[in-house]
Amino acid sequence: MLQPEASQLSGQKMSKRDAEQARWLHMYEQMLKIRLFEERVNQLYLTAKMPGLAHLYVGEEAIAVGVCEALRRDDYITSTHRGHGHCLAKGASVDLMFAELLGKDAGYCHGKGGSMHIADQDTGNLGANAIVGGSAGIATGAAMSSKQRGTDQVTVCFFGDGALGQGVLYEVMNMASLWKLPVIYVCENNLYNEYTHYTETTAGELGARASAFGILTEEVDGQNVREVHAIATRLIERARKGEGPGFMLCNTYRYHGHHVGDIQRGYYRSKEEEELWKTERDPLKLLTGWLTEQGLADSSIFQEIEQRVQTEIEAGAQFALDAPYPEPSEVATNVYA
Amino acid sequence: MLQPEASQLSGQKMSKRDAEQARWLHMYEQMLKIRLFEERVNQLYLTAKMPGLAHLYVGEEAIAVGVCEALRRDDYITSTHRGHGHCLAKGASVDLMFAELLGKDAGYCHGKGGSMHIADQDTGNLGANAIVGGSAGIATGAAMSSKQRGTDQVTVCFFGDGALGQGVLYEVMNMASLWKLPVIYVCENNLYNEYTHYTETTAGELGARASAFGILTEEVDGQNVREVHAIATRLIERARKGEGPGFMLCNTYRYHGHHVGDIQRGYYRSKEEEELWKTERDPLKLLTGWLTEQGLADSSIFQEIEQRVQTEIEAGAQFALDAPYPEPSEVATNVYA
Amino acid sequence: MSMLDTAANETRQNVRVITLGQAIKEALAEEMRRDPRVFIMGEDVAEAGTPFKVLSGLVEEFGTSRVIDSPISEAGITGLGVGGAMTGMRPIIDIMFGDFIALAMDQIVNQAAKVHYMSGGKLKVPLVIRTTLGATRRTAAQHSQSLHAWVSHVPGLKVVLPSTPYDAKGLLKTAIRDENPVVFFEDKLMYQLKGPVPDSDYTIPFGVADIKRAGTDITLVATSSMVQVALAAAEKLAELGISAEVVDPRTTFPLDKSTLIESAKKTSRAIVIDEGYERYGVTAEIASVIADGAFYYLDAPVKRMGAMDVPVPFSPVLEDLTVPPADTVMEVAKALCGRV
Amino acid sequence: MSMLDTAANETRQNVRVITLGQAIKEALAEEMRRDPRVFIMGEDVAEAGTPFKVLSGLVEEFGTSRVIDSPISEAGITGLGVGGAMTGMRPIIDIMFGDFIALAMDQIVNQAAKVHYMSGGKLKVPLVIRTTLGATRRTAAQHSQSLHAWVSHVPGLKVVLPSTPYDAKGLLKTAIRDENPVVFFEDKLMYQLKGPVPDSDYTIPFGVADIKRAGTDITLVATSSMVQVALAAAEKLAELGISAEVVDPRTTFPLDKSTLIESAKKTSRAIVIDEGYERYGVTAEIASVIADGAFYYLDAPVKRMGAMDVPVPFSPVLEDLTVPPADTVMEVAKALCGRV
Numbered sequence A, B: 001m002l003q004p005e006a007s008q009l010s011g012q013k014m015s016k017r018d019a020e021q022a023r024w025l026h027m028y029e030q031m032l033k034i035r036l037f038e039e040r041v042n043q044l045y046l047t048a049k050m051p052g053l054a055h056l057y058v059g060e061e062a063i064a065v066g067v068c069e070a071l072r073r074d075d076y077i078t079s080t081h082r083g084h085g086h087c088l089a090k091g092a093s094v095d096l097m098f099a100e101l102l103g104k105d106a107g108y109c110h111g112k113g114g115s116m117h118i119a120d121q122d123t124g125n126l127g128a129n130a131i132v133g134g135s136a137g138i139a140t141g142a143a144m145s146s147k148q149r150g151t152d153q154v155t156v157c158f159f160g161d162g163a164l165g166q167g168v169l170y171e172v173m174n175m176a177s178l179w180k181l182p183v184i185y186v187c188e189n190n191l192y193n194e195y196t197h198y199t200e201t202t203a204g205e206l207g208a209r210a211s212a213f214g215i216l217t218e219e220v221d222g223q224n225v226r227e228v229h230a231i232a233t234r235l236i237e238r239a240r241k242g243e244g245p246g247f248m249l250c251n252t253y254r255y256h257g258h259h260v261g262d263i264q265r266g267y268y269r270s271k272e273e274e275e276l277w278k279t280e281r282d283p284l285k286l287l288t289g290w291l292t293e294q295g296l297a298d299s300s301i302f303q304e305i306e307q308r309v310q311t312e313i314e315a316g317a318q319f320a321l322d323a324p325y326p327e328p329s330e331v332a333t334n335v336y337a
Numbered sequence C, D: 001m002s003m004l005d006t007a008a009n010e011t012r013q014n015v016r017v018i019t020l021g022q023a024i025k026e027a028l029a030e031e032m033r034r035d036p037r038v039f040i041m042g043e044d045v046a047e048a049g050t051p052f053k054v055l056s057g058l059v060e061e062f063g064t065s066r067v068i069d070s071p072i073s074e075a076g077i078t079g080l081g082v083g084g085a086m087t088g089m090r091p092i093i094d095i096m097f098g099d100f101i102a103l104a105m106d107q108i109v110n111q112a113a114k115v116h117y118m119s120g121g122k123l124k125v126p127l128v129i130r131t132t133l134g135a136t137r138r139t140a141a142q143h144s145q146s147l148h149a150w151v152s153h154v155p156g157l158k159v160v161l162p163s164t165p166y167d168a169k170g171l172l173k174t175a176i177r178d179e180n181p182v183v184f185f186e187d188k189l190m191y192q193l194k195g196p197v198p199d200s201d202y203t204i205p206f207g208v209a210d211i212k213r214a215g216t217d218i219t220l221v222a223t224s225s226m227v228q229v230a231l232a233a234a235e236k237l238a239e240l241g242i243s244a245e246v247v248d249p250r251t252t253f254p255l256d257k258s259t260l261i262e263s264a265k266k267t268s269r270a271i272v273i274d275e276g277y278e279r280y281g282v283t284a285e286i287a288s289v290i291a292d293g294a295f296y297y298l299d300a301p302v303k304r305m306g307a308m309d310v311p312v313p314f315s316p317v318l319e320d321l322t323v324p325p326a327d328t329v330m331e332v333a334k335a336l337c338g339r340v
């Protein structure tokens, strides 16, 4: 969804060029926010300030942002164990997310969910899910519900290449296609299921697994936010019109380990491979490069944005670090509604 | 596998034409055996001699026979709730099957399994399964086991169109393709999942669901035993050579209700549809027609076969009716090996 | 008919004798009329009305948009139910045979049961899963299990086991109006059981056991299909001068511990009867609750009678041995009461 | 070290102190060397050696044809395991987190557990499913459950819960050599627990409880992760002059009822401690077995201490409240012994 300032702009009679500029700068800011948020999470882990582990989204920012910017605030998403990027892209605020990651009462789930279970009704985030493929049913059910309630909301289901191993995904894609449900399946193929290359676990054509069910399927460069956004917009508006589900196969890469503790990666992937993606295929670099090329922005603008985001991240982290833990009595609340 | 008399024939230097004749007459006899067995089961139900229900295979005989005649005795099959045809086609004997259906101790499973759970190690039948799609894992695991043990056995997994709704099928097809396992998935599309037409439950192209995983997929006229046998032979020998799994989408029809108690079928399918299949697409008629046309057989031969089979069926049913029930103490045996 | 039941007064009027299956259908129809968010999804639920014919007629009144035939995808339809419940609908998912919940356990336990808690109370899952239990229908090991112990074990779920047409209607309405995931088990053989049911609207609160027969000498705690068995045993015991009290918890969670314990304190003897496998089953929880709560009042150990710990065999002569019959319950009760 | 253990004598020699994780790996390696039919399949079991690193090194010795990385398909790989076991192999299926057995329950319960019985004894399923249990690792509600009660409930399955490196090696070897499906639960936090383990070949029979500490005043029955908690509590109780006996059933099925009952008869008091959800959990079965079998010897009701009946919360301050600590066990024991 567009942020306030941007929507104002588009409200006024602004030149197409200004609108373009505003839109892509906003997406740049969103991607950078995810990048810096995750780097800060990693610090919190390394300094033993965060309980447990976290699965960082660094490198994949263009997918969450390109897709979520094509959604309305009242549209739904479901997310994964690698969910921070999806939450932020759908509009979650940095401070409440940090608070959740630290198990504080101020967090989105009062500290009960943590990194793998952040949910935020207000922005239509039905929750991250720690069961691989576990949210496919929820997302498809939410899409069915929008249709039943007569709204034109669309639901996006984010998942990784590993989720293609889970049978329930095929069960629900079948129903989504049968009943033309407004759901978009976004597969983030970052090449690995944990520590195993997807080619060792995934036979045949990935995209064919969705098109077999009669679902409109597109393969996408997941590092190019403009391509992601364009294709997402098309599939989402099509679904909104009742023309059925879509599937986006996004090729991408995670820069860090499977989780923050996965430091020694040599046995499953090479430094060269990591370097190649970081230098040649970085979603932020690709966007800044294009914006500069087009004369839509220059380094001063990027610096200004970076400072704004940096400040927000630092304030959010500090807020979370200072926030109190939940009361012990909270352990027994919210078991039943 | 070929029956004794037939294999003797093929043992001798017999003319190609005689071999053809022997082969197709044997398949006719096998199909007729299934047909008459099932009609007798229906009688046993109608005369309240059989406990519970049974799902009759009448109309689909060409698939079980065409496929199983392409298998060796030591090859494996897994079957479904509609499994009598598969068991007989793989070589099960009529008397022990009737005994199992009546819950007698002489039955294949000492009466503990019944109609939906007949298994017969000696003929490589790993068991009928009352969970739709429930044997897909077992079949694929048996194929993996053959490969691990270094045998060249092939496993055939029979299931209905309804099983395409079960996620586990996609999970195991993925592994079968990844590891080139010698398994053939045989989907018997008889147009209905119980009382619902498959088009109401199954989106997209059925065959594409298997080819998406890189599995060689063939659509087959399930009423034409010669076509079923030809395609099955090709896929099975290919799998035996280690060239990977196959998928056969067989179009067929069940003449009776979903189970013996399903008498009023008007609300889900028409008398006309039933009549059309029985008159135009009957697998037995199609084969006898062709044999006659080719001058490979005439009505006297068919009558002779029919009498032989009729006698076998009647003797088998009588054997089962006279056989004793298991001892009460049997209830607690075989829980653990 | 507990005084706690709502509309207990009106229900005094217009009471018909109908089957448990009809009571289920009536509850569904009334709730679907009352609340447009309620819908049913499952295999062969529409024109077929399920293989048990319990839903016959509903699709004619509510149409295929509210009585939805699904593919054979237990995990998938349960997942759709969870997502629908989280976003404003009140789905009722029909799982034909209780044995098939094994296919949907991740959706039921890791998703439905935990969403409310994991979200810190922000999201909720008002979902009903209707399924079945019970053996002796000659359908063998994969169509005869009573697996309610599994879901009773899991925080976040509520579990209902009606034993009469009256309870079935009132409890199902409560389940549909509950804000949490509820698993509702129906005994396949009891669908034809007849009993008095008001045609008016009433609900029965969860966590309130019902004394199906009052007695003083021994407590028979029985669930679902075993309530009729316990009542039959109580009848036989009466002939021997032993007064048995039959208590039906009606919900395994929430569990009405105090009523169970009070009855056992009064009679000082108890047997717990349930059709699930005995080992690590529902009888273990209830027996240990009573043995603890009534410890200083018990004259004999609490006995448990569940299904025999074997896969359910097909052969009738074997299958009938796996479920406790009234005679055996009577014998055990006699022995507990020191009669031989 | 029970006298029943095979090779109990040799095991007197060459005893090293190693971790439970190392003991597991040693058992697997020895069995794979002994029997070419044994293989391991699961997610990231090969080069990664599982996220817990328990299998590190096995693929180097046995190769990728016997230590097989699978897709993320818990139901599928379990199904393959069942089919392999039925046709001459002895598969060991690795289910990373116990919470994920929810995805494979149909394969475990409707297939693996029933094949032998349904086939009238003709087919068998020598399958081992290795999985984990235990909370307090800050991994929240979907990665912290202890769901062994589910499988303990099901006839046809055997269920193992090792609590020491010695038991882990001996019990895992027994599981691999068993002709039936066995579900083997490992506590994730105990992988680093150290203890004496013979480097020789030995097995520990199923259904034989082990007295981890002898005592006279109260019996603490504890499983898996809770054995260390019970031992710590016993230590504290000793300081108060209360002699606690710690009994570890080691397998929930087969269950060594007589050892549990005899201990309770001797001490006349018992507490059952298990990390599964308390409600309808393992503590219920064991408590009711003792309350029944030792009825006339008990001076106090049998108490149960399981995990709190809530989804496991992420926040450390909350999560730590959900599992019984030694101090609480000690307090409950003190109260049972009439000390306040």
Ligand SMILES: Cc1ncc(C[n+]2csc(CCOP(=O)(O)OP(=O)(O)O)c2C)c(N)n1
Pocket (backbone or CB within 6 Å): A055, A081, A082, A130, A131, A132, A159, A160, A161, A162, A163, A190, A192, A193, A194, A258, D043, D072, D074, D096, D100, D103
């Ligand atoms: C059902 C299930 N099986 C296994 C796991 C353990 N696990 C967590 S993340 C992961 C890999 C997921 O890979 P992918 O879907 O590609 O997502 P990515 O981590 O690459 O973003 C696995 C196996 C799990 N959480 N859920």
Ligand SMILES: Cc1ncc(C[n+]2csc(CCOP(=O)(O)OP(=O)(O)O)c2C)c(N)n1
Pocket (backbone or CB within 6 Å): B055, B081, B082, B130, B131, B132, B159, B160, B161, B162, B163, B190, B192, B193, B194, B258, C043, C072, C074, C096, C100, C103
């Ligand atoms: C997992 C599961 N869900 C539901 C059922 C109930 N059921 C038995 S047969 C059947 C229909 C199967 O249709 P199909 O696979 O096409 O086989 P057919 O009966 O047509 O041969 C259903 C839904 C079942 N046995 N297993």
Ligand SMILES: [Mg+2]
Pocket (backbone or CB within 6 Å): A160, A161, A162, A188, A189, A190, A191, A192, A193, A194
């Ligand atoms: Mg990945």
Ligand SMILES: [Mg+2]
Pocket (backbone or CB within 6 Å): B160, B161, B162, B188, B189, B190, B191, B192, B193, B194
């Ligand atoms: Mg069919």
